[in-house]
Amino acid sequence: MAPSHLGARLSLSALQQQLGRPEEALQALSEGAPAATAAAETGAEVISQPGPDVQLLHHKSTLLYSQGRLEEFLDSSLMMLSKYFEAAYKQQNLLLVTAKGTSHQQKYQLRVMRTDQDRSWQSKAVVQPSGKLSSISKHEWWDLFCKASQCLARVGRREEVEKLTMAALASSKFEKDTAKEKELKYMVLSACCLSKNYRMAYGFIRAMIMENTEVNQLWNIFDQITTSSEDARHHRFCLRLMIKNPHNIALSILNGHNSLISGTYKHALGEYVRAYRLDPSNPMMLLLIGVTFVHMASQKYTIRRHFVIVQGFSFLNEYLTQRGETQEAYYNIGRALHQLGLGHLAIHYYQKALHLPPPDVGITKYSCLLDLRREIAYNLALIYSGSGSKNLAKMLLDQYCVV
Numbered sequence: 001m002a003p004s005h006l007g008a009r010l011s012l013s014a015l016q017q018q019l020g021r022p023e024e025a026l027q028a029l030s031e032g033a034p035a036a037t038a039a040a041e042t043g044a045e046v047i048s049q050p051g052p053d054v055q056l057l058h059h060k061s062t063l064l065y066s067q068g069r070l071e072e073f074l075d076s077s078l079m080m081l082s083k084y085f086e087a088a089y090k091q092q093n094l095l096l097v098t099a100k101g102t103s104h105q106q107k108y109q110l111r112v113m114r115t116d117q118d119r120s121w122q123s124k125a126v127v128q129p130s131g132k133l134s135s136i137s138k139h140e141w142w143d144l145f146c147k148a149s150q151c152l153a154r155v156g157r158r159e160e161v162e163k164l165t166m167a168a169l170a171s172s173k174f175e176k177d178t179a180k181e182k183e184l185k186y187m188v189l190s191a192c193c194l195s196k197n198y199r200m201a202y203g204f205i206r207a208m209i210m211e212n213t214e215v216n217q218l219w220n221i222f223d224q225i226t227t228s229s230e231d232a233r234h235h236r237f238c239l240r241l242m243i244k245n246p247h248n249i250a251l252s253i254l255n256g257h258n259s260l261i262s263g264t265y266k267h268a269l270g271e272y273v274r275a276y277r278l279d280p281s282n283p284m285m286l287l288l289i290g291v292t293f294v295h296m297a298s299q300k301y302t303i304r305r306h307f308v309i310v311q312g313f314s315f316l317n318e319y320l321t322q323r324g325e326t327q328e329a330y331y332n333i334g335r336a337l338h339q340l341g342l343g344h345l346a347i348h349y350y351q352k353a354l355h356l357p358p359p360d361v362g363i364t365k366y367s368c369l370l371d372l373r374r375e376i377a378y379n380l381a382l383i384y385s386g387s388g389s390k391n392l393a394k395m396l397l398d399q400y401c402v403v
Helices: 006-018 022-030 034-042 054-066 070-089 091-098 103-120 138-154 158-170 178-194 198-211 216-229 234-244 249-262 265-278 283-297 305-323 327-339 343-354 364-369 373-386 390-401
Strands: 050-053 128-130
Touching: 050 054, 054 070, 054 138, 070 138, 070 158, 138 158, 138 178, 158 178, 178 198, 178 216, 198 216, 198 234, 216 249, 234 249, 249 265, 249 283, 265 283, 283 305, 283 327, 305 327, 327 343, 327 373, 343 373, 373 390
Parallel strands: 050 128
Antiparallel strands: none
16 A cells, blocks of 8 residues: 555545454554654654644544543644644743733733744744644544543643643634634633642633623632632732622622631621622521621620620521521531530530431432531530540540541
């Protein structure tokens, strides 16, 4: 067979695959271009060395993916995608993607970056696929990119997932397809979270939230990113955003959490009350307000401490009424009493919670994660130990806390 005859090799590979000979089908696509293949395997620099044809690589990648040979699939697919995205693969340019906050500013920055790349890009001295990239449709390129991203994540090469998805976003290949560009941003966000690059992820989720403040899923991701990064720069962003969206419940709760963590309980109380007025049927709001009052009552210089405690427990009792007799509700009431030093009252609620089952969410492993019996037993042991009942405390720890 003539190694340079593209059509013959593709036809032979298709016939071998139909006959159930996957190895022979791959061999038909892999023959030829020995110098390029050797350079690709050794990483040697080859100036203007023609690599394998993109159509052959595409068919080979499809076969490898269908056979579950992920590492070999990634080798061939990443060679194609590095050529397809070209200059966008340069890391110093990828960082410009998140240089601006809003989506419009990011689009402008990307256009400027692409113009600079077209002027200054020079091909690296490495083996690259030959042939016309347009011989493969954009839908096939997108499908190959998605498969490569998923496989990289599956085999644990998370930093490469981040670089690949950012290169796709920085490239102009999918710029005119609004749906694909939107999906790319979510893929980059996911890749940054997988690689624990929370600083980069914050830039993307911040722009998404500014355009979709009512989507609770985005707020959940925002909370996860800011909590994992341990960065306080989102505080001012949330406060500024609150001016434009005063009726956003998620934003009110988040601002309340930020204030509660920083110790400004009065401001936290105001934010939680705002959220409660917007959603009075949510027992979570009642719990947050009650907990804030308990924290205020625990401060050293609180005036009218007893009045603050009564206010807090009026909200906590309403929370208990709405939640019903659940392990979580009784534990939270007991924990509030325990914090105030009312151990004899906390024991009553702790014991009630200890004899209730965890919530049934349908999946055993998640139900175990929501089981509070270990925490309840430990807190009860602290109270018993402090009152001199060492044996009772040891019994609880042995029963619930010893593995």
